[in-house]
Amino acid sequence: MTDVGLLSPGAHRGAPCTDDTAVLQALLDVEAAWVAAQVDAGLAPAAAAAAAAAAARAADYDVADLALRAEGGGNPVIPLLADYRHRLGELDPDAVRYVHRGLTSQDVMDTALMLVVRRAAEPLVRDLAAAAAALARLADEHRGSVQAARTLTQHALPSTFGLKAATWLAGLQDLEADLAGLRTPPAAYGGAAGTLAGSLALFDGAPDAGERAVELARHWAGRLGLELPPHVWHTTRRPVLRAAETFGAVCAGLGRIANDVLLLSRPELGELREPAAEGRGVSSAMPQKQNPVLSVLLKRTALSAPQLVAQLHVAAALSVDERPDGSWHSEWSALRELARLAVAAASHAAELTRGLTVDTVRMRANLEASGPGVLAERISAVLAPVLPPAEGATGRQRVQAVVRRHATDRAGMLEALVRLAAGAVLPDGTPVDAGLVERLLDPAGYLGANDLLIDRVLERHRRAANDRPSTPAPGAGA
Structure with missing residues (x-):
């Protein structure tokens, strides 16, 4: 055998x-x-x-x-x-x-x-x-x-x-x-x-x-x-x-x-x-x-x-x-x-x-192929608080309706959001214009704590590499 x-x-x-x-x-x-x-x-x-x-x-x-x-x-x-x-x-x-x-x-x-x-x-x-x-x-x-x-x-x-x-x-x-x-x-x-x-x-x-x-x-x-x-x-x-x-x-x-x-x-x-x-x-x-x-x-x-x-x-x-x-x-x-x-x-x-x-x-092409809908969380978080209710809908609901309608159409979403938020101003005084909405639709601008999270893992890796024994374990056998 x-x-x-x-x-x-x-x-x-x-x-x-x-x-x-x-x-x-x-x-x-x-x-x-x-x-x-x-x-x-x-x-x-x-x-x-x-x-x-x-x-x-x-x-x-x-x-x-x-x-x-x-x-x-x-x-x-x-x-x-x-x-x-x-x-x-x-x-x-x-x-x-x-x-x-x-x-x-x-x-x-x-x-x-x-x-x-x-x-x-x-x-x-x-x-x-x-x-x-x-x-x-x-x-x-x-x-x-x-x-x-x-x-x-x-x-x-x-x-x-x-x-x-x-x-x-x-x-x-x-x-x-x-x-x-x-x-x-x-x-x-x-x-x-x-x-x-x-x-x-x-x-x-x-x-x-x-x-x-x-x-x-x-x-x-x-x-x-x-x-x-x-x-x-x-x-x-x-x-x-x-x-x-x-x-x-x-x-x-x-x-x-x-x-x-x-x-x-x-x-x-x-x-x-x-x-x-x-x-x-x-x-x-x-x-x-x-x-x-x-x-x-x-x-x-x-x-x-x-x-x-x-x-x-x-x-x-x-x-x-x-x-x-x-x-x-x-x-x-x-x-x-x-x-x-x-x-x-x-x-x-x-x-x-x-x-x-x-x-x-x-990677970038696959992300962009899904359309701007992947940024819905960011768009809503920024714009919803500065939009007043209208026609029985809250500011969040108004933003979400635009996102749903143009989830795969970046140009259409950009135009619709600029029109929706015309005249709105962020709490720090920044006007909601086409430039701001463009930034909201940039995936690279919504990566959370990407660098921090990576750095924490890499720092742990460096510590482990420094602590790793350079010699084999004792006692290879009889």
């Missing part, structure tokens, strides 16, 4: 840190780090840690064979331990006795999956930072590029593409705290039944055995670049849910960007265009087409992720006793697939945003 991502186009971008080989390496690193932690705690000789690390190379193991044999015990740790002990015995027979003692399969499996999460976070965060930098550039460059804001699919008010890009960026910024959690997820420790009995036994009845057992777990977590949680979480699955929800939120945030690109790149709108690449966007039957494939794959991912997050919530809700009977097992593939999709999506988003082409002429 082989899964190379044939039905998940683009997901290969997330495979190096999430595929079966990556999971196998994480399992081996977890076992080797446990031996090293025993060295740190004075329970094993230094030579054992060196041998344990040397035996922990995924390339030396048959991952397909391990997958077949995992059926016997219901998890891959059991057959892997047999092979790992055999391999280690060839290097240092004495070191074998330090392997896995005090642990249980769930400690290793959960910790390895958290290690996969941490390793997936590295390219994920890097590519999201690249996408954020590209969006910041677009927001600043296009703060004056007027386009139609659309609500419920219809033109609503004038806006700018710069503000749209800033809004996309803000969506990624809202994930920053969650993404930080992916860099240091917790190790899982507890032993056979979550009591740490096996770890305590390593300290031969010492009065402080409990504290020393926890310290041993701390050494282990530190070796892996993970946190030591304050409790055993065998059946308290919040660490899994937290990682899954972050991956899912990343997929949703990037899907939101993809939806806008897909809409605005339709030929009849033509406001945006994806970056071109050899062989990308081709059609098997229509060679003239250039499909927005990056956005299509981002949307695919955004639609796929929620079901995986839901699966993990169901599994957490069905945890029972001191090790779940099936719900735990159902987590593994769902969490791994979420990580793979999120990493691939971040890579797609970085490429999309860096190469996005913005057609400001089409």
Whole structure:
């Protein structure tokens, strides 16, 4: 049985840190780090840690064979331990006795999956930072590029593409705290039944055995670049849910960007265009087409992720006793697939945003094609208060009647409004003449707090860029 991502186009971008080989390496690193932690705690000789690390190379193991044999015990740790002990015995027979003692399969499996999460976070965060930098550039460059804001699919008010890009960026910024959690997820420790009995036994009845057992777990977590949680979480699955929800939120945030690109790149709108690449966007039957494939794959991912997050919530809700009977097992593939999709999506988003082409002429033309009706709010706010009631209609009603009548006719609306407001004066003494009405009909003059809103997002981006660590997270493995 082989899964190379044939039905998940683009997901290969997330495979190096999430595929079966990556999971196998994480399992081996977890076992080797446990031996090293025993060295740190004075329970094993230094030579054992060196041998344990040397035996922990995924390339030396048959991952397909391990997958077949995992059926016997219901998890891959059991057959892997047999092979790992055999391999280690060839290097240092004495070191074998330090392997896995005090642990249980769930400690290793959960910790390895958290290690996969941490390793997936590295390219994920890097590519999201690249996408954020590209969006910041677009927001600043296009703060004056007027386009139609659309609500419920219809033109609503004038806006700018710069503000749209800033809004996309803000969506990624809202994930920053969650993404930080992916860099240091917790190790899982507890032993056979979550009591740490096996770890305590390593300290031969010492009065402080409990504290020393926890310290041993701390050494282990530190070796892996993970946190030591304050409790055993065998059946308290919040660490899994937290990682899954972050991956899912990343997929949703990037899907939101993809939806806008897909809409605005339709030929009849033509406001945006994806970056071109050899062989990308081709059609098997229509060679003239250039499909927005990056956005299509981002949307695919955004639609796929929620079901995986839901699966993990169901599994957490069905945890029972001191090790779940099936719900735990159902987590593994769902969490791994979420990580793979999120990493691939971040890579797609970085490429999309860096190469996005913005057609400001089409944006302006599409806005103007809808007519001056999109400025109804502004026209009414300025003119209605200075027009007296007439023929049973308020000043607002009189303005609205003109706007409705000439919603798509700029020249007609200009003439009608000048005639309607003849002799009127604004509160500051400005007469309502053709020049003033012309300004009211200019979309660029009604952009709200466009610059302020963009600047706030960009300032947040600058702070985050300055605060971002320049070195990778500690503990790359055993």
